[in-house]
Amino acid sequence: MSRPVLFAALAGFAAAACTTTEPVCREASAAERALFGAIVAHDEARVADLMAPTPQAQRLRALDPQIEQQVFGARMGDRSVRTVLMQPPLCLYDQALSSEERVTYVFPAGRFEALQNPEAPGAELGRAGSDHLACRFISENGQWRLSDACLGTFGPQTPAS
Numbered sequence: 001m002s003r004p005v006l007f008a009a010l011a012g013f014a015a016a017a018c019t020t021t022e023p024v025c026r027e028a029s030a031a032e033r034a035l036f037g038a039i040v041a042h043d044e045a046r047v048a049d050l051m052a053p054t055p056q057a058q059r060l061r062a063l064d065p066q067i068e069q070q071v072f073g074a075r076m077g078d079r080s081v082r083t084v085l086m087q088p089p090l091c092l093y094d095q096a097l098s099s100e101e102r103v104t105y106v107f108p109a110g111r112f113e114a115l116q117n118p119e120a121p122g123a124e125l126g127r128a129g130s131d132h133l134a135c136r137f138i139s140e141n142g143q144w145r146l147s148d149a150c151l152g153t154f155g156p157q158t159p160a161s
Contacts, residue, residue, distance in 0.1 A: 023123035025091035025112045032092070035146055036085045036106075042072050052138050052145040060149055071149050079129040081150040084108055093123055102144070103152065106133040128153045 028036060031050075038046040044060055051057040059067045073080030087108030095103045105123070107115075111131050115124040125132050134152040137144045 022118060023093060023112075023116060025093045025107065028090050028092055028106075031143070032104075036090065039071060039082050039150075040085050042082070044068070044072075047071070047149065050146065051149065052140050052147045054147045056147070056149045056151060067149060067151070070151055070154050081133055081153060084129070084133050084153075087111075100139045101147075102137050104135045104137055106135060106150070107131065 035047065035050045038050060044063060048057045048061040051060070056067065060071065069078075069080070071081045073082050076086075077083055084106060089109050091107040091109070091112040093105045093107070093112060095105070097103060105125055107126075108131075111126065112123075115126045115131060117124055128134060132153070133150045135146055135150040136148040136152050138147045139145075
């Protein structure tokens with residue numbers, strides 16, 4: 001290989017290595033909007049119906065006080081799933097855990113963009129429960145369904161990559 005061609009190839013590889021893609025969020029799908037709308041409306045039965053059949057859905061349907069507190073809050077503005085969802089438009093950032101499971105981070109209007117640092121790899125998430133929600137979805141019959149009522153927000157989280 002001649003020297004100019006080798007230099008051009010190396011320069012191309014170097015430029016490609018410096019190019020990074022910034023994390024990008026997406027809008028909620030129609031199914032996600034229906035689910036999030038049911039949470040905002042404080043409709044426990046509807047939320048449970050839209051969820052995958054999991055223990056969290058059963059606890060929500062049974063009006064478990066701990067689940068209700070974390071999902072709906074006791075008062076407006078409490079650290080809860082509902083408080084974050086009441087700040088539209090929402091921005092969703094997905095992290096695949098497998099082909100059948102993902103964590104979707106839900107951010108209030110403009111918060112995702114404000115948190116991002118182009119110098120840092122991956123997505124910056126901020127504080128759980130105020131900057132974002134962490135909602136676990138599973139694939140069931142070709143549909144993504146919420147499995148944890150976004151309670152991952154208040155427990156151990158999987159870091160975004």
